Amino acid sequence: MTIECIRTHQLRCELDEPFSYSQLRCGARESLLVEMIADTGEVGWGECFGPAAVNQAAVATVYAPKLLGRDPRQIDVHWHHMWQTTLDFARRGVLMAAISGIDMALWDLKGKLLNQPVSELMGGRFRDQVHGYATGMYFRDLPDAALIDALIAEASGYCEQGFRALKIKIGRNASFDRKLIEVMRQALPEMTLMADANHAYDLPEAIRIGRTLDEADFAWFEEPVSPEHPELYRQLHEKLCVPLAGGECEQTRYGFQSLLASGGVQFAQPDLAYCGGPSEALKIRAVAASHGINVVPHAWGTMVNLAAATHFLATAYGEPGRAEATELRLECDRSPNPLREEMFETPLRIEGGIVDVPNCPGLGVVVDRSAMQSFRVQETELK
Numbered sequence: 001m002t003i004e005c006i007r008t009h010q011l012r013c014e015l016d017e018p019f020s021y022s023q024l025r026c027g028a029r030e031s032l033l034v035e036m037i038a039d040t041g042e043v044g045w046g047e048c049f050g051p052a053a054v055n056q057a058a059v060a061t062v063y064a065p066k067l068l069g070r071d072p073r074q075i076d077v078h079w080h081h082m083w084q085t086t087l088d089f090a091r092r093g094v095l096m097a098a099i100s101g102i103d104m105a106l107w108d109l110k111g112k113l114l115n116q117p118v119s120e121l122m123g124g125r126f127r128d129q130v131h132g133y134a135t136g137m138y139f140r141d142l143p144d145a146a147l148i149d150a151l152i153a154e155a156s157g158y159c160e161q162g163f164r165a166l167k168i169k170i171g172r173n174a175s176f177d178r179k180l181i182e183v184m185r186q187a188l189p190e191m192t193l194m195a196d197a198n199h200a201y202d203l204p205e206a207i208r209i210g211r212t213l214d215e216a217d218f219a220w221f222e223e224p225v226s227p228e229h230p231e232l233y234r235q236l237h238e239k240l241c242v243p244l245a246g247g248e249c250e251q252t253r254y255g256f257q258s259l260l261a262s263g264g265v266q267f268a269q270p271d272l273a274y275c276g277g278p279s280e281a282l283k284i285r286a287v288a289a290s291h292g293i294n295v296v297p298h299a300w301g302t303m304v305n306l307a308a309a310t311h312f313l314a315t316a317y318g319e320p321g322r323a324e325a326t327e328l329r330l331e332c333d334r335s336p337n338p339l340r341e342e343m344f345e346t347p348l349r350i351e352g353g354i355v356d357v358p359n360c361p362g363l364g365v366v367v368d369r370s371a372m373q374s375f376r377v378q379e380t381e382l383k
Helices: 052-067 075-085 094-114 144-160 174-187 203-215 231-237 252-261 277-290 303-314 369-373
Strands: 003-020 025-038 043-048 129-135 165-169 192-196 220-222 244-246 265-268 330-333 344-346 354-356 376-382
Touching: 003 052, 025 052, 025 094, 043 052, 043 094, 043 303, 052 075, 052 094, 052 376, 075 094, 075 277, 094 277, 094 303, 129 192, 129 303, 144 165, 144 174, 165 174, 174 192, 174 203, 203 220, 203 231, 220 265, 231 244, 231 265, 252 265, 252 277, 277 303, 303 330
Parallel strands: 129 165, 129 330, 165 192, 192 220, 220 244, 244 265
Antiparallel strands: 003 025, 003 376, 025 043, 129 354
């Protein structure tokens, strides 16, 4: 049994209405999907987070040639082979995102070859359903007062859909952020709320905003400070009660060991399409557990990455462990993304804020190839 063909699909879709967050404006959605084909005809899919064109070059020219003809079931062997091949110049960054997409495709393919869901290959699931939280409330081109009204209406809509937890965006400016936090809590007094700054603040700003989040009883404060200064998490944590979350910009078990050893982070957030793939995410979870920290993955992109995160959370043991299990929620991005909503014959089933963990082999989502064609910018194939 061997890997016979590896394809990459660079995808892009312009958005009707751009949105933004603290760092930049998003006028299009893009992704790179990796298609791994065995000589049996079975196909596995993976996804890379980050600039699709660069990820495509890395997969197609750096790593794919090293995998052809190898046994697709030997996932950890392949991961370390790719890691060692580019270790001197790719310990972090886009090449690790490329490894992530390949690794994810191998997990999907192995599940299909062995007729097992990915969560069973990960060691077995604790739960058959995962509670999701709605990520949205991105900034738009509106005056502050009108924008806050629009964000409250958007959040109320997710509540009506059955979500019981929401994550808002902050980091626009301090005055706006404080007002949004206060008004959001007033509008949704029973809702579990989180806030994501996308590393917008320096330490004094983060302390002031964090105290507003404390008063509003938010469940976590995500990426409050720059990932380049992990020691600031510890200093911030000492000033606040709200738990701090971070790690979507971090990669590999080694990166997370350094981040978590600095102290302050209570929720680690690797993205399975960027951190090194499902293989590395499992190792990151072991590192986090050794610090008594839970892992709740960042999930951005198409149904492929979301399905991988769903299987990962289904297998999660909540630290420190108790009879009534800790609830670890799945990030459900609700921002506009036709690559997620229009490109799958079989998507994940998300209803009432609850995500069913697929029982079919592999990741459990099926790409609609004809729909994908309308979003494809470039395809590569290596046999």
